[in-house]
Amino acid sequence: MTSGIYLIRHCRAAGQEPAAPLTEEGHAQALRLRDRLAATPIARVVSSPFLRARDSAAPLAARLGLPLGIDERLAERVLAADPAEDWRDRLRQSFADPGLRWPGGESGAEAMARGRAAVDAAAADAGGPVAVVTHGNLLALILHSFDGRSGFDTWAGLTNPDVYRIDPAGQVQRWWSDEG
């Protein structure tokens, strides 16, 4: 039983590599994210190790006086070693077939399992709701682990940032999206 999970996609960023920073607008979004979430009794903040996720979570953790936890399992899924032009089609296929794996990549099932394990670890004994910051593909897979209806279309509709709430009963609801 959890007290609720806020599952967050990072704010707008300048690239996709691990060290890609937030844009100026992304930093402004991180402050709005902080202001929106600081009104809830968040007990723990955990992020992907990627810079864009850490910098999305850091203002919230600072406002709440909490350490920013880093969990490698929240890093974005590697779809394949080669940056294929048809990555979007591959992604669609991988939601339809969770066991599908391209060379150098993770299957959807593998990524979902590690992402869900990270969320469960963040929520365990937290004593209140937790905020977990990650990436688009992994976020959609984690949502799928709670609610089988979340899939490719959920991923395609994600914004930066995006916040989904998973309530103590495991029900998934989009909670906030800063489209500004």
Ligand SMILES: O=C(O)[C@H](O)COP(=O)(O)O
């Ligand atoms: O799923 C995606 O959109 C890509 O893997 C990039 O993810 P991110 O922009 O959320 O890090």
